[in-house]
Amino acid sequence: MKNEIVNNGDGTSTIIVNRKNGERVCVLVDTSSVPNLMKVCSTVMVDRFNGKYYAKSWLKSGRREYLHRIVCIPEGDKVVDHINMNPLDNRRENLRAVSRGVNNRNTGTASTNASGFKWVSFERHMKKYRARFTFNNSRIDVGFFDDPNEAYEAAYAKRTEMMTEAGELIVPVEQRFDRAEEVDAA
Structure with a gap:
């Protein structure tokens, strides 16, 4: 080389x-x-x-x-x-071998995100932070929060729960x- x-x-x-x-x-x-x-x-x-x-x-x-x-x-x-x-x-x-969907979900915070947290946006008309994400082509609304940290923690917990149930947090055993x-x- x-x-x-x-x-x-x-x-x-x-x-x-x-x-x-x-x-x-x-x-x-x-x-x-x-x-x-x-x-x-x-x-x-x-x-x-x-x-x-x-x-x-x-x-x-x-x-x-x-x-x-x-x-x-x-x-x-x-x-x-x-x-x-x-x-x-x-x-x-x-490195792990995963489906394209799992790979697409393993991304960082968008550059346009003003809250600083993935899955969290600020709703000006309510003056609250909204926690939501997309999972298997469905939008999951977690709720509204006064603090962006709380919103992120709630979204992360819900997403982790859903991914665990779907078996997507487990790294495939048969990687070569x-x-x-x-x-x-x-």
Whole structure:
């Protein structure tokens, strides 16, 4: 691999990506993933998508692939989700194979959100904070609150309850890691 790789000494390694504009971007991976990555990747680069950097790799077979899809290969129609929402953190413990719907729900607060909390908006005419979210294409209204913290806590509790009942908080057991040969052969 053409990139510089630094062993951090804590079971993780950093892949240094030098961008054309001179910027250096660090990509975090498990040290145990490095041998397989070196076997199938010729270089790692980063692309900007929706305001975030994502690590991509040129495979030795000549095609490009997201690095997280090399470290964690999803089965069937599953996608790879970054649990901590940092697409440059490609450690196994931060990746999980989930449905597209679960991946879409694992997002941050919208840039237009004035309350500072996900699922919470301020209703001016009532002078209260509204807690609501969408779950399985249905809008769930949790209620109105005087404090945005209370509204967020109520929305989070209700959402967690609904997701637990739907079985979506459980990370799938049959995740496959470091099956780089299969990715390269595809």
